[in-house]
Amino acid sequence: ASGKADGFGETIGFWAIPIINIFLSLFLFFLNKRPDLMNYPIPITEENAQKQYQNMSMMMRILNLSITLVFIMISYFTVKVAHDHHPQIGSIFLLLPLLIIMSPVLYFTIKSFNFK
DSSP states (O other): OOSSOOOOOOTHHHHHHHHHHHHHHHHHHHHHTOGGGSOOSSOOOTTTHHHHHHHHHHHHHHHHHHHHHHHHHHHHHHHHHHTTOOOOOTTHHHHHHHHHHHHHHHHHHHHHGGGO
């Protein structure tokens, strides 16, 4: 238990993160094309439909970007650890992805209540 790697996995382990990100981005892209399939915090009426759909569309695009940034960050730290650089990621690595992903969701959810 010296802390040194004694074996390395298949390269598919490294490529799994970008592959998952591609499929997730495609899913969010196609879901964004159908705003009527999404859940909204307030009832959709004729008066607020356009604003609510625009707000949800913007949220989905920003969320897609946020998730991609988190996957890039995970890939970056994976490479750093694999090259034995021992990055000091600490607890910020646990909080930052949550903050990056949840911030747009909370912002656009609160914003949607203004379009009643």
